[in-house]
Amino acid sequence: MKSDILLIAFYNPKALGVRYLAEALKRAGYIPHILFLKEYNSKKPSEVSDSELTLLKKLIDDIDPKYIGLSVMSSLYIQQIIRTSNYIRDNTDCTIIWGGVYSTLFPEESLNYADYVIRGEGEGAIVDLIDALSEGVAPTNIRNLVYKVEDNRCVENPVRPLVQDLDFLGYPCIGQPNVYYITGNKLIEGDPQLRSLTYETTASRGCPFSCSYCSTVNLRRIYQGKGKYVRFRSVDSVIGELVEAKKKMRRLKLIHFWDEIFSDEKSWIEEFSLRYKREVGIPFTVWGHPLKVNEWTIKGLVNAGLYRMVVGIQSGSVHVRKHIFHRPESQKQIIDSSRIIARCGVPEVCYDFMLQHPFESLQDLVDTFELCLTLEQPFELNLHGLNFLPGTDIVEIAVSEGIFTREEMQKHVYGSMQDQYDKYWGYSGYKNESEEANVWCTLIFLTQFRSLHPLLRRIASQLEAGAIQRTAALSLLRKVYGNIVNVRRVWNKAKLLM
Ligand code: B12
Ligand code: SF4
Known part of the structure; x- marks a missing residue:
């Protein structure tokens, strides 16, 4: 044997x-x-x-x-x-x-x-x-x-x-x-997936974009000349896998597609949306990109059962996006994509931003705030920091711009797990300590509540005119609305489970 x-x-x-x-x-x-x-x-x-x-x-x-x-x-x-x-x-x-x-x-x-x-x-x-x-x-x-x-x-x-x-x-x-499964100091026999409410899969491999902070670009370079990098499975294979998973997972409620960027290929989407609805019929989530959003695709996906879409924007500043993050989409393309997503009725939309990193000026934060005010509602915001992943292009940019020495960069990319996660979620480590930057981040966070927009605009114009803000009041506002976001998330999950 x-x-x-x-x-x-x-x-x-x-x-x-x-x-x-x-x-x-x-x-x-x-x-x-x-x-x-x-x-x-x-x-x-x-x-x-x-x-x-x-x-x-x-x-x-x-x-x-x-x-x-x-x-x-x-x-x-x-x-x-x-x-x-x-x-x-x-x-x-x-x-x-x-x-x-x-x-x-x-x-x-x-x-x-x-x-x-x-x-x-x-x-x-x-x-x-x-x-x-x-x-x-x-x-x-x-x-x-x-x-x-x-x-x-x-x-x-x-x-x-x-x-x-x-x-x-x-x-x-x-x-x-x-x-x-070993976790919490226990060994559990059996596949934890069978007890889960969610199933994860990918319908493709590879991503066509080249963001400077992402290792995908480095992977693509290794595979240069070794065949097409972005590849799709057939709809038949994806549906076959999901039907089998559905049989095995009695509690299954939600499917996550972990494709780096979900397909926008017309004939694939057409076949997928028809068959998914009929043969799988479970709400699903995808990750999207502003340049891959078009009315036809998103309508097809919503029709199939798309429940939540997470779209990376990362910065409202054209400078940061283009020159630091190497993301080619324009302000107009981002806004247009948010309109399409809203028009197609995606039930939950979340925009991802990376804030308070060493390349960001106050003006970049102001630009992000302005962009968020313009995105079509409703949406959630996922705000986090920037991880410098080893070997990625952004590490070289940081070194060549003199932001970090190579030795400092080594410390960042190989810091302890907790340190790295803190940098990602708490923005600490590279944090722009200025009170003003923190206020702008709070304003950005609050843009996901349309009813607050008039107040936010007033505060922003006072801030731009150099007026001092009552930061205690603002952080209280952030706390209150942060809790609302959490409750909304739990409520949406509960609705889905029911
Ligand atoms: C889906 C995904 C997730 C999922 C699941 C993660 C996972 N570990 O499965 C979620 C959303 C949970 C996630 C979270 C995170 N992710 Co992620 N994720 C991805 C993504 C988009 C696809 C991974 C995937 O499932 N691919 C499909 C499978 C089939 O391929 P694969 O996993 O690469 O496995 C193949 C080979 O690598 C190899 N292989 C894998 N294991 C082994 C073992 C042996 C022995 C051998 C021989 C071969 C081998 O063979 C496999 C089959 O071909 C990748 C991007 C990418 N291009 O890989 C990022 C990626 C892996 N994630 C990344 C990061 C940073 C994270 C987070 C740390 C983010 C954060 N700050 O919280 C967390 C870490 C979570 C975790 N525990 O792994 C980075 C890692 C880069 C790096 N240098 O660290 C990547 C590359 C994206 C990026 N930003 O650059 N992620
Ligand atoms: S779109 Fe996402 S997966 Fe693709 S290169 Fe950019 S960050 Fe990486």
Whole structure:
């Protein structure tokens, strides 16, 4: 019988990457086990505890795998992965393989902790690697593989072409045997997905845009000349997966499409909206981009059951968007897209902004405020800070503009998990400490309430004329309306569940 392999995903019991890898390994005759280590917490994830590591050791002893694959998706919790990986190395004889976005972008650093690194899409490479190792063959010719040779030199094999026919990969595994979840100092057997109210999937891979703060651009560069980067599954495959998920998940209430940007391809949307409504019929959410919004697509999606759309705008300042974030959309295109979304009746719309980063002047905040006043209501705002992800173009911009030295930047991108999440949500760290900047952020936050617009305009013009604001009163207003936002969110969720 072919040997067992344990795949570990961190801070995300839904992780699609390991579920696709498990499917590929299963097809090749292996017995994949999946461990989801730690729950997903978008604001305050806790560190991997000693007793969670002990549970991991016990699990490894029980399964007795030869190979352990770690999915290293984000640099934000890289310290936790290193700690876990070192623990496995010190306490077992297993061969350690790292893969995922971080390992793809930083294979050499990853090899400090792993025996092998697989770059890019891993379905084909992991099967080839385990086949070779099991047969005692040197894996040196395997594409996507990165490994060390005797003089400690790191060899990076070329990546194989991108899988063009995504349907060929099948569906990400759910509800299979041999799935475990360690979180809150407990080990729970069984796939946590089966108990969830939501199912997550992607109908495509890749994104056509090139935002400077996003690792997607770096991934695309690695795959230059290796086939089309943005690829779509067939509608048939997506619907087939969702119908199966619906059968397995008795409590299923909502589907999240995790495509970086959801399709706007006319014939695809036409077929999808017809079949989704008929065969799946569960509300769903998508991520969108102002340049991918058109009346025809959004109407089709609403008709199919689109419940919530999150659209990245990131800044109302043309300068920040164009020159810092490398986002090509104009002010008019953003406003037009918000009108289309409103006209099509998307039930929940959320606009995403990254504020209070070191590139932002007060005028940029004023521009964001003005833009938010113009966006078609109703909408929610998701305001957060900027994470400098290692290797992204914005890191180079920050260094070349003298905002940070390379050493300071290193500290930022490899800061502790909590520090990084605080920078993302609390804007701390790079925070523009000026009282005025904070007031503008409060005004921006409040634009999601149309009834406040006359008051906000009055305060803004006083502010622009140099008048001092009663900041205590404003922060109280923000608190009150912040609570309203929270209650509205819970209420909407409750409505959906009912
Ligand atoms: C969906 C998504 C999410 C989802 C789910 C995250 C997840 N881990 O599954 C949600 C919304 C929860 C999310 C949250 C976050 N995300 Co996110 N997310 C994505 C997105 C758009 C797609 C990921 C996906 O599901 N792809 C489809 C699957 C099939 O592909 P895959 O996961 O890459 O897996 C393949 C390969 O990587 C490889 N592989 C993966 N694991 C392994 C393991 C082994 C052993 C091997 C051999 C191979 C291998 O093989 C897989 C199959 O081909 C990516 C963008 C991107 N292009 O990847 C960002 C991305 C991964 N996210 C990112 C970030 C920063 C985050 C957050 C930290 C944001 C925040 N500040 O809170 C959190 C972290 C959450 C978490 N615990 O991972 C960054 C990571 C970059 C970095 N350097 O850190 C990315 C790249 C986007 C970006 N901004 O650049 N995210
Ligand atoms: S649109 Fe989103 S996924 Fe695409 S490059 Fe920009 S931030 Fe990344």
